[in-house]
Amino acid sequence: MRPVRTGLIALMSATVLALTACAGGSDDGEGTEPAGGATPAEETAEFPEGSTMAALAEAGTITIGTKFDQPLFGLVGPNGEPEGFDVEIGKIIAGKLGIAPEDIEWKETISSNREPFIQNGEVDIVVATYTINDKRKEVVSFAGPYYLAGQSILTMTSNTDIEGPEDLAGKNVCTVSGSTPEANLLQNYPEAKVQALGAYSECIEPLRNGQVDAISTDNVILAGFAADNDDMEVRGEPFTEEPYGIGLALDDTDFRMWINDVLEESFEDGTWSEAWESTAGTVLPAPEPPTVDRY
Amino acid sequence: MDLMVIADNMPAYLAGFRMTAQLTIVAGLGALVIGLAVAAMRVSPLGSLRVFAATYTELLRNMPLTLIFFFAVLVLPQFGVVLPLGYWTAVGCLTAYTSVFVAEAVRSGINAVGVGQAEAARAIGLTFGQSLTSVILPQAVRSVIPPLINVIIALAKNTSVAAGFAVVELTATGRRLAQQNPADVVLVLAGVALFYLVVTIPAGQLANLLERKVAFAR
Numbered sequence: 001m002r003p004v005r006t007g008l009i010a011l012m013s014a015t016v017l018a019l020t021a022c023a024g025g026s027d028d029g030e031g032t033e034p035a036g037g038a039t040p041a042e043e044t045a046e047f048p049e050g051s052t053m054a055a056l057a058e059a060g061t062i063t064i065g066t067k068f069d070q071p072l073f074g075l076v077g078p079n080g081e082p083e084g085f086d087v088e089i090g091k092i093i094a095g096k097l098g099i100a101p102e103d104i105e106w107k108e109t110i111s112s113n114r115e116p117f118i119q120n121g122e123v124d125i126v127v128a129t130y131t132i133n134d135k136r137k138e139v140v141s142f143a144g145p146y147y148l149a150g151q152s153i154l155t156m157t158s159n160t161d162i163e164g165p166e167d168l169a170g171k172n173v174c175t176v177s178g179s180t181p182e183a184n185l186l187q188n189y190p191e192a193k194v195q196a197l198g199a200y201s202e203c204i205e206p207l208r209n210g211q212v213d214a215i216s217t218d219n220v221i222l223a224g225f226a227a228d229n230d231d232m233e234v235r236g237e238p239f240t241e242e243p244y245g246i247g248l249a250l251d252d253t254d255f256r257m258w259i260n261d262v263l264e265e266s267f268e269d270g271t272w273s274e275a276w277e278s279t280a281g282t283v284l285p286a287p288e289p290p291t292v293d294r295y
Numbered sequence: 296m297d298l299m300v301i302a303d304n305m306p307a308y309l310a311g312f313r314m315t316a317q318l319t320i321v322a323g324l325g326a327l328v329i330g331l332a333v334a335a336m337r338v339s340p341l342g343s344l345r346v347f348a349a350t351y352t353e354l355l356r357n358m359p360l361t362l363i364f365f366f367a368v369l370v371l372p373q374f375g376v377v378l379p380l381g382y383w384t385a386v387g388c389l390t391a392y393t394s395v396f397v398a399e400a401v402r403s404g405i406n407a408v409g410v411g412q413a414e415a416a417r418a419i420g421l422t423f424g425q426s427l428t429s430v431i432l433p434q435a436v437r438s439v440i441p442p443l444i445n446v447i448i449a450l451a452k453n454t455s456v457a458a459g460f461a462v463v464e465l466t467a468t469g470r471r472l473a474q475q476n477p478a479d480v481v482l483v484l485a486g487v488a489l490f491y492l493v494v495t496i497p498a499g500q501l502a503n504l505l506e507r508k509v510a511f512a513r
Contacts (some may be wrong), residue, residue, distance in 0.1 A: 077386075115477050115480065134479050135476070137479050138477070138478045174461075177463075178471055178473060180474065182474070183471065183474055183475060194463055195461040196467060198460070198462070202369065205369050205372060206368065206369075211378075
């Protein structure tokens with residue numbers, strides 16, 4: 001029944017979001033006075049004229065695409081506000097543009113619409129457990145990575161057969177239709193019987209019922225499930241590298257380099273660690289900050 | 296944009312297409328058989344059969360197909376009925392869902408057959424079963440060929456729901472290919488749409504043909 005409930009919550013939060021968006025719109029008119037103050041003008045002056053940073057700082061708002069259904073990274077709760085590590089990273093970047101968290105417009109992006117949303121300009125940046133890879137780099141640019149995830153395996157604690165990806169041969173493995181983990185399994189472990197459902201949360205009951213033997217996706221997602229379900233555990237070391245990056249328009253190199261600067265700064269001054277500790281760090285061990293890839 | 300993306304992935308498309316066609320044919324045949332039976336129950340002289348058929352129809356007709364899949368995959372196991380994920384579960388759900396639309400179409404056809412036909416059949420001593428199978432249904436089914444083909448076309452498109460439930464048919468294939476070719480998502484999906492048309496347009500043509508063949512003046 002979980003997906004039904006999640007659907008309801010999503011619907012309610014969408015309504016709440018729509019309402020807050022309306023409220024935000026009317027605030028803008030009244031808010032012009034304080035915005036004309038000294039601080040924002042100073043912020044704008046930092047950025048080269050004509051750059052995306054200057055335009056966003058000038059506008060005083062930014063549209064960020066993130067997941068609304070990913071525990072620990074981007075999840076919209078009953079209060080309608082997205083929460084998670086991706087959301088905190090988005091706030092750090094917006095903060096450096098002089099944009100307050102409440103002025104960020106969050107837009108839900110799912111795995112399959114991230115590229116179109118960036119290409120059409122519906123979002124300024126995407127922070128949505130977005131794996132950097134070469135094929136995607138043909139259509140969008142990536143700042144970061146800001147986190148290194150890896151594909152792993154979740155199975156029942158009572159299961160003694162599966163210790164690593166090699167043991168998946170002949171086993172039913174649940175994942176999401178059209179996802180990167182599905183593609184990895186098909187390519188690298190062709191003997192595993194891939195059972196693709198609509199969402200990772202839908203894999204939980206089939207695992208418990210024995211319809212599938214394991215669930216495979218990024219370790220961070222599995223960790224969230226293991227924390228919620230005492231009878232399940234994550235097995236073995238991650239067997240892929242999924243560097244999570246920040247997606248933006250393909251040709252906006254200045255913006256990309258600037259976000260890379262912001263990320264490196266946050267690695268050093270501890271804001272990155274704080275963001276981690278307050279979100280995914282409640283379940284997962286603290287990672288080392290990754291090295292930013294300035295391709 | 297790379298127009299070759301469809302040609303390059305033809306084997307994947309064909310495998311997906313085969314699964315979609317197979318689901319449509321198997322579930323379609325199942326739905327026709329069950330639908331006819333339900334329609335017959337709906338007009339039977341036995342009250343309990345009528346009530347059963349009406350309940351079955353109203354339950355399945357008013358539930359979204361996705362919910363029926365969720366029920367089979369996620370709810371039934373809670374009651375100890377653990378079905379294997381994938382093809383047969385999908386066939387079962389699609390058959391059950393489509394059968395009520397077949398039943399309703401056939402029932403409307405039965406209602407359209409003049410009551411005098413049934414009375415005449417009774418008058419010459421035919422039993423209920425005999426008058427249904429040799430007098431009423433042959434006339435009823437002929438008059439509902441177009442709506443029945445509509446139901447089958449809808450079924451062909453409804454098979455895409457199975458993509459979210461461990462069946463790799465056209466839509467799931469499209470998702471996989473879109474994931475592998477982020478630059479050509481639009482083309483990949485256009486390819487999927489083309490393959491659906493390969494199923495649905497001939498079905499419509501077949502409906503026209505059959506309609507002309509079996510139509511009769513009343």
